[in-house]
Amino acid sequence: MIETLFGNLAIFVLSLLVGVEVISKIPSTLHTPMMSAANAIHGVVIAGAIVIASVANSPAGYVLTFTAGALAAANVFGGYVVTDRMLRMFTRPQPTAPTDVTQKDAS
Amino acid sequence: MSIVEFLAGILYLSAATLFVIGLHMMRAPSTARQGNLISAGGMTIAVLTTIVFAVIDSGGDWIGWAALIVGAALGATYGIVRARTVKMTAIPQLVSIFNAVGGGAAAAVAFADFVAHLSVTSLDLTMSIPIALDVAIGSITFSGSLIAAGKLQGIISGKPLTFPGARVINVIAAVIALGAGVLLLLVPPNLPLLLVVLVASLIFGVLMVLPIGGADAPVIVSLLNAFTGLAVAMAGFAIDNQALIIAGALVGAAGTILTLQMAKAMNRSVGAIILGGFGTGDAKTTSGAAS
Numbered sequence: 233m234i235e236t237l238f239g240n241l242a243i244f245v246l247s248l249l250v251g252v253e254v255i256s257k258i259p260s261t262l263h264t265p266m267m268s269a270a271n272a273i274h275g276v277v278i279a280g281a282i283v284i285a286s287v288a289n290s291p292a293g294y295v296l297t298f299t300a301g302a303l304a305a306a307n308v309f310g311g312y313v314v315t316d317r318m319l320r321m322f323t324r325p326q327p328t329a330p331t332d333v334t335q336k337d338a339s
Numbered sequence: 340m341s342i343v344e345f346l347a348g349i350l351y352l353s354a355a356t357l358f359v360i361g362l363h364m365m366r367a368p369s370t371a372r373q374g375n376l377i378s379a380g381g382m383t384i385a386v387l388t389t390i391v392f393a394v395i396d397s398g399g400d401w402i403g404w405a406a407l408i409v410g411a412a413l414g415a416t417y418g419i420v421r422a423r424t425v426k427m428t429a430i431p432q433l434v435s436i437f438n439a440v441g442g443g444a445a446a447a448v449a450f451a452d453f454v455a456h457l458s459v460t461s462l463d464l465t466m467s468i469p470i471a472l473d474v475a476i477g478s479i480t481f482s483g484s485l486i487a488a489g490k491l492q493g494i495i496s497g498k499p500l501t502f503p504g505a506r507v508i509n510v511i512a513a514v515i516a517l518g519a520g521v522l523l524l525l526v527p528p529n530l531p532l533l534l535v536v537l538v539a540s541l542i543f544g545v546l547m548v549l550p551i552g553g554a555d556a557p558v559i560v561s562l563l564n565a566f567t568g569l570a571v572a573m574a575g576f577a578i579d580n581q582a583l584i585i586a587g588a589l590v591g592a593a594g595t596i597l598t599l600q601m602a603k604a605m606n607r608s609v610g611a612i613i614l615g616g617f618g619t620g621d622a623k624t625t626s627g628a629a630s
Contacts, residue, residue: 233463233465234465236465236579237465237576240575240576240579240581240584243581243584243585243588244572244576244584244588245588247355247572247584247585247586247587247588247589247592248588248589248591248592249592250359250589250592251588251589251590251591251592251593251594251596252592252593252595252596254359254362254363254366254589254593255362255366255592255593255596255597256596257366258365258366258597258600259366259368260600260601260604261368262365262366262368262371263561263597263600263601263604264430264431264434264557265365265371265375266362266365266593266597267434267557267560267561267564267594267597267601268430268434268437269361269362269365269374269375269378270362270564270565270568270589270590270593270594270597271434271437271438271441271564271567271590272375272378272379272382272437273358273361273362273378273382273568273586273589273590274438274441274445274564274567274568274571274586274587274590275382275437275441276382276385276386276571276582276583276586276587277441277444277445277448277571277574277583277587278386278411278444279385279386279389279580279582279583280444280445280448280571280574280575280578280580280583281407281410281411281444281447281448282386282389282390282393282407283389283393283448283578283580284403284448284451284452284455284578285393285399285403285404285406285407286393286394286396286397286398286399286403286404287397287399287403287452287455288399288400288402288403288406288451288455289400289403289455290454290455292451292454293403293451293454293455294402294403294406295406296447296448296450296451296454297403297406297407297410297451298406298407298409298410299410299443299444299447300410300444300447300448300451301406301407301408301409301410301411301414302410302411302413302414302417303414303440303441303443303444303447304411304414304440304441304444305410305411305412305413305414305415305418306414306415306417306418306437306440307414307418307437307438307440307441307444308382308386308415308418309414309415309418309419309422310417310418310419310421310422310433310437311418311422311434311437311441312375312378312379312382313418313419313422313423314421314422314425314430314433314434314437315375316372316375316376317422317423317430318430319371319372319375320372322368322369322371322372
């Protein structure tokens, strides 16, 4: 029991440190998409819903499984789709911008 | 460790790697969209691994799986339809709603785990502590994010809402949640006590966000996003699932840093926003000037 806890705690702390490092200094235009992307990642809680579905054995367990499944699925599917929609605005102008520059240079 | 557990561990590790690479690529606008897709790939691996492992490991009964499939289908449909049809200007409040449901899901997972262990005479602290924390944090983000979404949408007034005694009720709610949470660790598994934690935390979440000005709402959504990450990590401790611990901690830390950066970009401090929210009058004057 204590070895499992220690392993999980080590993973927890190291993941916290990675989380701090990976997000430092991002442009402010990306703040909202980044928040949305992080929001989609915590949709991994759907894995938790799957685990409790496999151990549910009472009416309360079934209701909670249904609730967790519905809420987590809305989080994970909606989160990724809406983040992608936001980021499409960033990627579209990208190919046109360099060509404009070269055209100006050519003329 | 069986070979199945080993394989599941390796797959979780690769999913976590994809989450980190995806978040890293989101730092630049040119690679951001690809980064999100890589993160979604990691999510697919994590979910498929969990399904296969759960079926092999415990099997479960058909009612549980049916409840999950029906619930997930409804939730996924709602999420995808809303994400595709929402107006661009209304995206922040939708993100807040997705954050709310994430927190609610984390609380439901811990609650279900607790219900499954009601028959034991004493619950190990390594389980009861994360369950209590998860239910508390998850409930706060659930109700708090819904209020923040209402403020961004304009359903709830963007002005800081306070009423006489709001701060006192908030402190009482916090004390009750904390007291019930601590008591929960000392007695045999007790469902009413966990319900008290749940309800007190829901009230706390509402009263925490109500006094915050509409201009500050995005920063609070980001903070609650970090909270949800921590709630998910606690759910991971409760059910001993590394994917939840890694992804939850990642979001918890990244969300906190992002909150600080967002507040800085707005020339506000997170402390002032929250403390202002608790009725020092600071949020009232500042957001009043902003609007």
